[in-house]
Amino acid sequence: MSTPSSLEELIEALRCLPGIGPKSAQRMAYHLLQRDRKGARRLADGMSHALEAIRHCSRCNTFTESDVCERCASTKRDASLLCVVETPVDMNMMEQTQAYNGLYYVIMGRLSPLDGVGPRELQLDRLLARACDGEVQEVILATNYTNEGEATAHYVSELLRSRGIKVTRIARGVPVGGELEYVDAGTLAQAMRERKNVEA
Amino acid sequence: MSTPSSLEELIEALRCLPGIGPKSAQRMAYHLLQRDRKGARRLADGMSHALEAIRHCSRCNTFTESDVCERCASTKRDASLLCVVETPVDMNMMEQTQAYNGLYYVIMGRLSPLDGVGPRELQLDRLLARACDGEVQEVILATNYTNEGEATAHYVSELLRSRGIKVTRIARGVPVGGELEYVDAGTLAQAMRERKNVEA
Numbered sequence: 546m547s548t549p550s551s552l553e554e555l556i557e558a559l560r561c562l563p564g565i566g567p568k569s570a571q572r573m574a575y576h577l578l579q580r581d582r583k584g585a586r587r588l589a590d591g592m593s594h595a596l597e598a599i600r601h602c603s604r605c606n607t608f609t610e611s612d613v614c615e616r617c618a619s620t621k622r623d624a625s626l627l628c629v630v631e632t633p634v635d636m637n638m639m640e641q642t643q644a645y646n647g648l649y650y651v652i653m654g655r656l657s658p659l660d661g662v663g664p665r666e667l668q669l670d671r672l673l674a675r676a677c678d679g680e681v682q683e684v685i686l687a688t689n690y691t692n693e694g695e696a697t698a699h700y701v702s703e704l705l706r707s708r709g710i711k712v713t714r715i716a717r718g719v720p721v722g723g724e725l726e727y728v729d730a731g732t733l734a735q736a737m738r739e740r741k742n743v744e745a
Numbered sequence: 746m747s748t749p750s751s752l753e754e755l756i757e758a759l760r761c762l763p764g765i766g767p768k769s770a771q772r773m774a775y776h777l778l779q780r781d782r783k784g785a786r787r788l789a790d791g792m793s794h795a796l797e798a799i800r801h802c803s804r805c806n807t808f809t810e811s812d813v814c815e816r817c818a819s820t821k822r823d824a825s826l827l828c829v830v831e832t833p834v835d836m837n838m839m840e841q842t843q844a845y846n847g848l849y850y851v852i853m854g855r856l857s858p859l860d861g862v863g864p865r866e867l868q869l870d871r872l873l874a875r876a877c878d879g880e881v882q883e884v885i886l887a888t889n890y891t892n893e894g895e896a897t898a899h900y901v902s903e904l905l906r907s908r909g910i911k912v913t914r915i916a917r918g919v920p921v922g923g924e925l926e927y928v929d930a931g932t933l934a935q936a937m938r939e940r941k942n943v944e945a
Contacts, residue, residue, distance in 0.1 A: 561787065
């Protein structure tokens with residue numbers, strides 16, 4: 546006399562979504578079945594379709610529907626520069642700056658030993674192979690300035706430099722528009738250490 | 746050169762989930778495609794299956810896979826009592842008390858004029874028809890003691906009493922194990938007003 550089995554299965558399945566516990570999953574299932582069956586239909590179909598269509602670009606590893614993504618296939622980008630980011634979102638952020646016209650490699654994560662994510666899980670050998678294609682002259686590490694992002698950048702730079710590839714890291718410092726009063730001490734200390742000559 | 750269309754559609758579709766905005770939807774889509782394709786497959790299938798299998802019990806309006814749910818079909822329940830609750834979760838909570846052996850009617854919501862949910866949206870005429878089946882002797886209103894739950898109880902009681910049906914409301918007062926020091930003033934005031942004779 547309890548919940549119908551197909552409803553129970555749906556509630557259980559919803560828990561694969563990040564950050565969704567049993568209570569939220571139940572609330573979601575009830576909401577969809579009661580108030581938004583059209584949305585639920587669209588979600589089920591959209592998910593099936595994405596699972597079939599989406600794969601990883603064989604060059605930059607980002608999500609794409611073809612073997613090589615549009616950006617990697619473009620002849621207008623500078624193939625001598627390879628910018629390494631953690632996620633597709635980071636890549637989009639970088640693109641929005643319009644300050645970079647090279648290519649990318651998306652790690653799809655970061656080193657996180659506590660969560661069992663090591664170099665093998667991230668398939669960093671694919672990044673190595675990509676960077677050693679002969680065309681790439683400089684690898685720019687643009688992982689986050691978090692502990693995990695820093696560790697990832699360190700690991701990747703060791704990996705690449707041992708192959709004689711030039712590796713750089715995006716700059717750290719006071720944000721544009723930032724006031725010293727409100728910048729954290731760590732950032733300010735780095736900005737001081739990494740100070741640059743003022744050009745005439 | 747942006748997000749593949751099937752990925753964009755999935756992100757958009759995920760926003761039908763309650764409480765999920767654009768950032769969360771993006772995070773969920775990336776997580777599923779990158780880390781849990783099996784879970785995503787299960788979710789898509791589970792949702793399709795539930796949408797096909799789940800409907801409303803023709804008697805109590807709860808979710809079920811058959812025309813009449815197990816509970817309504819049971820001959821062991823007291824058909825003269827009808828307990829009105831807002832959601833299937835509330836019904837399960839009431840069942841867990843093992844203090845009630847009558848039948849239920851699940852409104853699947855509450856009156857909420859600001860959200861455009863009125864008596865018509867809740868199909869309260871179905872509740873009326875159910876309560877007037879001749880067998881029901883008492884309708885017990887067990888909607889929440891929130892403003893909306895109270896308004897719903899008030900509306901339903903007016904509706905039913907005009908048909909000469911006995912209507913009761915679950916008691917309000919100090920929770921079992923509750924200490925006066927920590928009970929809110931409104932609850933305490935109600936407990937005082939609705940005080941009962943101590944039986945010998």
